[in-house]
Amino acid sequence: MNPFERLGLERRLAISGDELREAFRAAGKQEHPDAGGNGEGFTAVQEAFKLLSSPSRRLKAWMAAEGIEGNDRGAISPQLLDLFAKVGAALQKADGVTKKREGAQSVLAKALLEPEVQLAREDLEAALEDVAGAIEREEESFAQIEAGEGDPSLVSRNLAFLEKWQAELKARFAGLW
Template structure:
């Protein structure tokens, strides 16, 4: 399936969120089962939306459609490697704190941990901001990828790691509440 064609969009990585939303809304008015469409048509619409709304899946889909050689295995950017060890340490510290907090049962013991919990939340928030900035830097390269000036598969690999890390940070942050 070509998700861009499915939604009547030009095959472009620099697709903005508003254009995607408008295309999905317009197609949904025709394809939704309540509007006379079929369940299969609506499912394809939802699949196309899913492929295009996340930068990593949009890029991977575009690279495959354009038959750009490469895959999701391989090297990642140096700046991402630098964050790799920091992420590991932060997640290990958070997991240890979560285990420690699960073991305590008294309100006093929980209150005594609250300072460390808050500090950990702040570190997770800072990491989430940093990861978000790294995603944005890569999304800004999409125009260059379209014209062959940047290795799209390396950017896709980076975005894959960043999305995974963002999910892990969100999960740990939620568990701290």
């Protein structure tokens, strides 16, 4: 399945969230069972939307459509290693606070942990902002990739790691409420 065709989009990497949602709505209206479509077609539209919503998976789909072979294995960019350290530290701090919170036997003990919980939330928020910024920077290279410059496999790997870190940070943040 070509997700770009499924949603009626031009095959390109720079797609805004609004443009993607509008394409999903339009394709969904045609494929939805209540509008004369079938369940399989609507499921394919949903899968295409999910795939293109992720910058790393969008890049992989674009590479496949362009006939560009990529390597999913390998190193990430060195500049992401510093970010990895920050993400790891924030996750460890959140896990430690969560463990203390779970072990607290009284309401008072839990209340006394609240300043530590707040600091962990702030670290997670800061790491999330840094990861979001790194994702934006990677997406800025999409124009070069479409022009045949740069290493799409490296950008794809970077984005996959960043998206994974983002999901982990969001999950830990939600667990601290």
